[in-house]
Amino acid sequence: MLILTCPYCGVKAEETELAPGGEAHLKRVGPEGDDQQFEGYLFARKNPKGVHFERWRHAYGCGKWFLAARDTNTLQVFGTYKAQTPYPTDEIVAEIQKSRPDWKPDWSAAE
Amino acid sequence: MADALATITRVEGLGMIALRADLARAGDAIAEATGLALPAATSITTDGSRSLGWMSPDELLLILPGAELAEAQQALNQALTGEHALIADVSDARAVFDLVGAHAADALAKLAPVDFAALPADGLRRTRAAQTAAAIWRIDGGYRVIGFRSTGDYLATVLNNAALAGTTLAAR
Numbered sequence: 239m240l241i242l243t244c245p246y247c248g249v250k251a252e253e254t255e256l257a258p259g260g261e262a263h264l265k266r267v268g269p270e271g272d273d274q275q276f277e278g279y280l281f282a283r284k285n286p287k288g289v290h291f292e293r294w295r296h297a298y299g300c301g302k303w304f305l306a307a308r309d310t311n312t313l314q315v316f317g318t319y320k321a322q323t324p325y326p327t328d329e330i331v332a333e334i335q336k337s338r339p340d341w342k343p344d345w346s347a348a349e
Numbered sequence: 350m351a352d353a354l355a356t357i358t359r360v361e362g363l364g365m366i367a368l369r370a371d372l373a374r375a376g377d378a379i380a381e382a383t384g385l386a387l388p389a390a391t392s393i394t395t396d397g398s399r400s401l402g403w404m405s406p407d408e409l410l411l412i413l414p415g416a417e418l419a420e421a422q423q424a425l426n427q428a429l430t431g432e433h434a435l436i437a438d439v440s441d442a443r444a445v446f447d448l449v450g451a452h453a454a455d456a457l458a459k460l461a462p463v464d465f466a467a468l469p470a471d472g473l474r475r476t477r478a479a480q481t482a483a484a485i486w487r488i489d490g491g492y493r494v495i496g497f498r499s500t501g502d503y504l505a506t507v508l509n510n511a512a513l514a515g516t517t518l519a520a521r
Binding site (some may be wrong): 253299 | 390391404405406408460474475476477482
C-alpha cells in the first residue's frame with residue numbers, strides 16, 4: 239500500500255484515494271520538433287526499477303495534481319511536491335541521495 | 350442483539366453553495382459575506398446553523414438552512430463582484446447523512462481509509478466512502494457525511510450496512 243502526502247492539503251492519502259497519472263516532468267515537443275521527437279513525447283516512457291518521478295491526483299480529496307518521488311522496487315517514498323515544479327526540488331534530491339548515495343539526477347536545472 | 354453502531358438519518362432541506370475563488374485574495378470578502386471565519390486547510394468553521402468547509406486550496410462549501418440560501422447567494426455575489434469566482438447553488442446535488450452513536454467512527458472506518466476517531470473537532474476530511482466520494486466532519490455525538498445525490502442511495506446502503514448491530518471493530 240502506498241501512502242502519499244498531498245502537498246496542497248497536507249492530507250496523508252492512501253493509494254485508493256489517489257489516481258495515478260504516469261511519468262512526471264514530460265516536456266511537450268513544440269512545433270519546431272520533428273516526428274520522431276513527437277512520437278517520443280507521446281509514447282516513450284521511463285520504466286525504471288528504482289527511483290521514479292510520477293504524477294498523482296488527489297482524486298477523492300482536494301482534486302489537485304501533484305508529483306511524487308518514489309522507488310518502484312521498494313515502494314519507498316522520497317517525497318511529494320507541487321505540480322508547478324519543472325524539476326524535482328533540491329529537497330527531494332537530497333532525500334533520495336540520503337538512502338541512495340550513488341543516485342544522480344539525470345537532468346540539469348539550467349535547461 | 351445490540352443496537353446499531355450509529356443511528357443514520359438522511360438530512361433534507363440544507364442549502365449548499367460551492368465557492369471557488371483565490372482564497373488569499375477573496376477570503377476576507379467571503380468571510381464577511383457568510384458571517385463565518387475562513388476555515389484553515391482541511392477544517393470547517395461553524396456558528397451553529399451555518400458552516401463553511403474547506404474543500405480544496407481554491408474551493409469552499411457553505412452549508413446553511415435552505416431558507417437562507419437565496420439571501421446568502423445574493424450577498425456572496427455582491428461581495429465577490431469583480432473577482433474571478435464561482436458561486437454555485439449545489440443543494441440538490443448532494444446527499445447528506447448524520448451518523449450519531451457511540452460507535453459511529455467504527456462504521457466509517459469500514460468504508461474509508463481514515464482514522465475518524467483521530468479527526469480534530471473542526472476537521473473536515475474528503476475521502477471515499479466505499480466506492481463513492483464523500484466529505485466527513487464531526488457533529489454533536491457523531492459525524493456528518495455528504496456525498497453526491499446521484500450515488501446517495503448507494504451511500505445510504507453502505508452506511509447502514511457498515512452500522513449493522515453487533516459489528517463493532519473492538520475485540521468482543
